Every structure is written in structure tokens, then in C-alpha cells.
Amino acid sequence: MTITHTTETKLIQDVENLRIQFPQAKDLYREVCRVMFFRYGIQPTANKLYQLVRKGTMTIPAQAVSNFWSELRLKNRVDIEQSGLPDSLREFAGEALSTLWKSALEVARQNVKEKQSATNVLENAYRLELESCKAQLRKLETVNAEQSSELMTLRKQLQESDKRFLIDHQVSAT
Secondary structure (H helix, E strand, C coil): CCCCHHHHHHHHHHHHHHHHHCCCHHHHHHHHHHHHHHHCCCCCCHHHHHHHHCCCCCHHHHHHHHHHHHHHHHHHCCCCCCCCCCHHHHHHHHHHHHHHHHHHHHHHHHHHHHHHHHHHHHHHHHHHHHHHHHHHHHHHHHHHHHHHHHHHHHHHHHHHHHHHHHHHHHHHHC
16 A cells, blocks of 8 residues: 555654553554554554654564564454364354454455545545635735725825815915
């Protein structure tokens, strides 16, 4: 998955928030793995983790990634412990549940991707609309400046006209 600038910014902010909650490097790396994978759909790697966290030695993020994948594999494995069921039926049921779980995760990931895509489309549309509004504002500011200048010129002409009128009025009165 290519990481967009917006995603990268949000991920960095999430890491900063996690720093407060998890001061221990080992715990922080574990949580960053989870956030990268489950929130952003990014496969965590030791290098990327270290770039984001920059805490401890490179062995800590490498171990965190290894532990993350091990934990994920364990969670994805379903064991059916029911006495009286034949081993083949327990294994089949376990595999069926595991397949169901994986399918549900894939659907959830796809939904997240679609929502992120829709959000990105809206964000781009709003950004374009904002730029259009800014351009209109600049245009209006230019028109306002021109009209203000014209108004100042007309005021000066009016003052000069008033002076001439007063002078003419005084001359004709004498």
C-alpha cells in the first residue's frame, strides 16, 4: 500500500499520541504495529517502525514485528475443543471458522479502503472548492480596492467642485 501524505501525517500524530500512553519502547512499538496494520492497513516493518518511533535499538522494532505476526497467527487460528467430536470434524470446523474470520477481516479492510477512498475524494473536492473560493475572494478584494480608489478619486473631485462652487458663489455675491 502506498502511504499518502495525509495518511503519513495522521499516522505520525497517532504515534505521538501513543508515546504518551506507552512510555516503554517495547509497548510503544507493539501498539504502533497494531495501529499501522489495523487502522491504516500498512504492513509493519522494523525499518518503518523505527522511522516512526525512533526509540531504542533496531532489535526492539524487529522483535515487535515478529511478535505482532506471531500473535496475529495465533488469533487467526481457531481451535475447537469439544469432547466427543472426531478430530477431523474439529479440524474442519476450526478451518471453516478461520476462513470465515479471514473473509470478515478482508471485507472490513475493503470497507475501510472504500471509506478512505471516499474520504479522499471528498477532501480533494473540498480542497478544490476552497481554492475556488480563495480565487473569488482575491478577485473581490481586487474589485474592492479598485472601487475604493475610484471612490477616493470621486471624493477629491467632489471636494474640488465644492471649492469651485464656493469660490464662484463668493465671487458672484460680491
